[in-house]
Amino acid sequence: MYCTRALFLLLACLASAHLSAQDVGFWQPQIALNYKVSENYTHNFSVENRNFILRDNTAELSVRHIDFNHFSKWSIGSGQSLVLGVKYRFREAFDGDSDELRLTQQYNAANRKNVVRFGHRVRAEQRIFSERTIHRFRYRFALDLPLEGEELDIGESYFVASVESVSSFGKGSKPVHDQRFTAQLGWKLSAKAKLQLGLEHRLEQSNIAVEHTTFLLTSAVFSL
C-alpha cells in the first residue's frame, strides 16, 4: 500500500482540477470479458458508454453513445500479438449524430523489465459513418506495474499509464492529430476480476485548434 493511497488521492485531485478547468468532461464506464478460445487465440467482448458530466461549465449527466466491442487476438511470439476488432457505436439515438461501425487492426508487443511492463501498440482503424469514412492510425506506449510487491497478487493494486498519438484522415477534410494521456489505478479482486479507475486527457485537433477533453474512466475487467 506504499503508493496506492497517494496515487488515488493524486488522481482524485487531478480529476477534480481537470474537470473544473474543462469545457467538456466525460464519464466512460466499461465492462469487459476476456477468455481463451485456444492456446494462441483469445476473445475480448466489452460494452462501454460515454456520458457527458460537464458541458459548457455546467454539470450534467447525459448519454453521448454506447459501444459494443469485440477483439480477436492471436499470440504470435514472445509478448507479441495481432488483433482484429470490430466496434458498433450507437450514437444517433442519443445525440442525433451518425452511428459508427469501426474496424480495427492491431499489433502489440509487450516486454517486462524487472517490475515494470512496457507495451507498444499500433492500430489502424476504419471508422465508417453514414456519410463518410475516416481512416485513423494510432501508436500507444503503455507501462503497467504492481504497487504492492514485484508480482500482482489477489487483493493488490496496480498502476497503468499510457501516451497515445492518433491521426485521422478523411476525404475532403484536413488530417487531424490528437494526443491522449491516460493514468489508471486498478485492483485485482480475484484471479478473474479487476477494477480500474482513471483519467484520460486528450489534446484533440492539436494541429488545428486544440481542444482539451477529460475523461473519467471506470472499468470492470473479467478474464475467464
Add this chain to the structure above:
Amino acid sequence: MMARNLLIFLLVGGSVFGQTKREREYRIDLEEFPSSSYKILQPYLEDAKRIRFYKEEDGEKQSFEAKFKKGRLKYSVEFDSTGQLEDVEFIIKENDFPSDVLRSVEAYLSNEFKKHRIKKMQQQYFNDSQGPAKTLRNAFQNLLIPELRYELIVNGRGKGPWRSFELLFDSEGNHISTRTIVTPKYDHVLY
C-alpha cells in the same frame, strides 16, 4: 423464478470472485522482517542501495526476502518463517557465465526449443549443509563452487505456443528441472 435467477447469479458471481489457495507477495517494513534474519544479513548491507523487504505467503508457508543492489549486482536473500536462511540469488548476464557452462546451457535450450529468448539469469546459492554464514560468504564473494545453481527465465516455443519457463542448471550447466511460469495477464491494458 426469482429464487432460481438469484441462485444462478450467486453461483456465477461466486465462480468469478471465489478463490481457493492464495499466493501473495508484498512489500513490508524492516520492523516486520525477522530480526534474527536481519542480524545475519546486516554485515552484507554495507554500501547496498535500494534495500527492500518482502513477505511471501503461499497457503500455510511463509518466507521473507530482502532485495538490494550492491556493486553492480542485484541480490535477493530469502529466509523461511523461522528466520533461517534459504538461499541467496543475484542476477547475472551472459558474460558472467563460465564459457563451457554457457555452451552447455545454450545447447540444452537449442535442443529443447525451436525458438527461445532468455529473459533473466540468476546465480543461486542454497543454504544446505554449509550453514548460513558460509553460504552468504560464498555468494557475496561470487565463488564458483560445485553447489551453486543457475536459474534461467526463458520464453520459448517448442511444438506448442510461446510460454515462459523457469529452468535450473547445476554448476557445470547440466539441466536439473523445468517449470512452466504463468505469465501475468495483459488484457486489462491491451484494449
